[in-house]
Amino acid sequence: MQFRKRQGETTVTPPEDHDAGLYFIGRIHTPWSDRNDCPRQGRPDGPECRIEIFPPWVDAIEGIDRFERLEILYWLDRSRRDLVRQNPKADGQRFFGTFALRSPQRPNPIGTSVVRLDRIEGPNLFVRGLDCLDGTPLIDIKPDRCAFTPQAPPKPADSPGGP
Amino acid sequence: MQFRKRQGETTVTPPEDHDAGLYFIGRIHTPWSDRNDCPRQGRPDGPECRIEIFPPWVDAIEGIDRFERLEILYWLDRSRRDLVRQNPKADGQRFFGTFALRSPQRPNPIGTSVVRLDRIEGPNLFVRGLDCLDGTPLIDIKPDRCAFTPQAPPKPADSPGGP
Numbered sequence: 136m137q138f139r140k141r142q143g144e145t146t147v148t149p150p151e152d153h154d155a156g157l158y159f160i161g162r163i164h165t166p167w168s169d170r171n172d173c174p175r176q177g178r179p180d181g182p183e184c185r186i187e188i189f190p191p192w193v194d195a196i197e198g199i200d201r202f203e204r205l206e207i208l209y210w211l212d213r214s215r216r217d218l219v220r221q222n223p224k225a226d227g228q229r230f231f232g233t234f235a236l237r238s239p240q241r242p243n244p245i246g247t248s249v250v251r252l253d254r255i256e257g258p259n260l261f262v263r264g265l266d267c268l269d270g271t272p273l274i275d276i277k278p279d280r281c282a283f284t285p286q287a288p289p290k291p292a293d294s295p296g297g298p
Numbered sequence: 299m300q301f302r303k304r305q306g307e308t309t310v311t312p313p314e315d316h317d318a319g320l321y322f323i324g325r326i327h328t329p330w331s332d333r334n335d336c337p338r339q340g341r342p343d344g345p346e347c348r349i350e351i352f353p354p355w356v357d358a359i360e361g362i363d364r365f366e367r368l369e370i371l372y373w374l375d376r377s378r379r380d381l382v383r384q385n386p387k388a389d390g391q392r393f394f395g396t397f398a399l400r401s402p403q404r405p406n407p408i409g410t411s412v413v414r415l416d417r418i419e420g421p422n423l424f425v426r427g428l429d430c431l432d433g434t435p436l437i438d439i440k441p442d443r444c445a446f447t448p449q450a451p452p453k454p455a456d457s458p459g460g461p
Binding site: 145147148149150153154155156157158159160167171172173174175176178181191192194195196197198199201202206208210212216219220223224225229230231232233234235236237241242243245247248249266272274275276277278280285286287288289290291292293 | 322
């Protein structure tokens with residue numbers, strides 16, 4: 136299932152080779168199995184979704200329950216990667232560069248969302264705030280930067296006027 | 299240059315094969331050429347950094363000047379990817395799962411920052427708020443989700459109580 140290019144949208148030929156490789160570290164289970172049903176953006180009061188962590192990464196969630204808000208990165212595996220100018224309203228009128236949009240169609244189709252962590256059961260995190268299709272591959276989980284105080288001590292560059 | 303594992307930290311053997319591939323779409327130029335000089339987290343009043351966009355992706359920045367705040371994704375290419383439990387203070391006392399940290403050492407070492415866009419010159423964006431090493435590969439740029447109103451019309455799942 137590939138997204139169709141719309142009239143007037145600009146594509147480029149991506150490089151032949153990849154520069155780095157990703158591991159799918161889990162899978163995201165949501166209520167949306169069709170692109171048209173997904174919200175444009177997740178909501179903190181949206182439906183509960185399940186993030187399943189695959190072995191061998193399950194031990195990496197230790198201590199994650201200290202955070203109410205998590206940043207989730209996922210791979211938008213049904214996106215096209217060659218669009219540089221898009222027409223999001225499909226009206227043939229206004230075009231935007233891909234980097235001026237949060238569209239799933241982008242050279243590296245990585246989605247990011249901030250979610251609320253409801254609960255943890257074994258290798259599963261139950262969260263609210265996602266917007267992606269059911270079955271989307273998970274690539275990272277981090278504490279939300281707003282909520283996070285680094286555990287390691289500050290360095291000179293962390294001070295105002297630091298290097 | 300690989301980060302050394304600290305005593306008591308837990309590693310796993312990552313899968314043999316990657317599941318997806320990334321393109322490096324640009325390069326980030328910062329004042330920090332040594333890991334110890336980087337801030338732990340970028341600051342909006344930090345030094346100006348330059349994000350250089352590579353061809354063929356330069357046209358994708360069209361319209362990006364409408365946004366003061368951008369989300370930047372980059373590849374932490376000098377990180378190790380096999381740590382699941384880390385000891386960020388290097389004190390041998392407190393260990394945290396990798397997903398409960400924003401450490402650069404993670405299975406998919408993608409950094410995310412929100413930056414302030416100062417100006418654009420050709421294929422270069424000048425921004426403040428980064429925390430990464432000079433030369434870090436760029437993988438995506440998006441309008442910050444807080445600042446962004448989707449261009450495409452809302453869908454039913456965007457409403458409270460929506461599907």
